[in-house]
Amino acid sequence: KAGVTQTPRYLIKTRGQQVTLSCSPISGHRSVSWYQQTPGQGLQFLFEYFSETQRNKGNFPGRFSGRQFSNSRSEMNVSTLELGDSALYLCASSLDGMIWSGSYEQYFGPGTRLTVT
């Protein structure tokens, strides 16, 4: 099976612009989670989508939003970019994300490196 893919891999934007990142999960996986990775803060959870519904949301401002399509592909959007948004954005997919189903293992994509200037 193909792994989790993310596009684009690298992005340079200026402050005030908006950006959309895309994630295609492993075939058959229905849960997609997004994380922001920075050297100082590690991996911080943004949101999780399951069957086109947002199931969990992290402590990020409303400028960060996401959605999931019927084929489980997911996008995240950041509006009004700030310098502090520069980070590696990772998505991870899992079968359904429910521990009792034994299918919670999350597999990460390669990430999108966003630089805001």
Add this chain to the structure above:
Amino acid sequence: GENVEQHPSTLSVQEGDSAVIKCTYSDSASNYFPWYKQELGKRPQLIIDIRSNVGEKKDQRIAVTLNKTAKHFSLHITETQPEDSAVYFCAARLALQPLVFGKGTRLSVIA
């Protein structure tokens, strides 16, 4: 919410020695504990995980132990090799909640 502390933040070992990374979690209801390895410039890779109904799990040179009473879990790597050099992240999860990660441990294996 859940909080995960990871120690040490950096660890250097001689090739062939063992390495141990420890994590503590705050919520006793957490029941899933994965470990990820992230090499420079690459994605985090799931290397081993353990559930709260198991005390120890092994996979070749790596093992994870869980102490629910003390709310801590550890990653053990034996016979370390240069290719084990990476950043290792622990994480914990409550049912229906997202994974909460530790800040990571940079392991350097010196040949």
